Amino acid sequence: MSQYQLRVYTQCSPEALVAYENIWSKHIPGMTKYRITTHGIWTVPAAFGSETPKLYALVSYKDGDDV
Incomplete structure (x- = not known):
């Protein structure tokens, strides 16, 4: 069975949100190494x-597993 997490990352500005979204997009493939699946x-x-803009990530x- 899988566990799901909805992660919320609050940013300090709209520019920070754009930068963090880019970081997350690049980070997704590396998470599979730790058996973490990003659903969106x-x-x-x-x-x-x-x-305070926010980025939400749904992972499982x-x-x-030790996440």
Whole structure:
């Protein structure tokens, strides 16, 4: 059976969100080495009145794996 995690990364600015999205895209293939599967990443721009955009990543791994 697999465990799923929804990871949330809060960024300090819209520019940081773009940079972190690029880092995540390059990071995905390396995660398979640790048996972590990335099912998707999503970005959410800062909401009205807030300056904290977010990147969400849905990942899974097998029960018992040390992530």
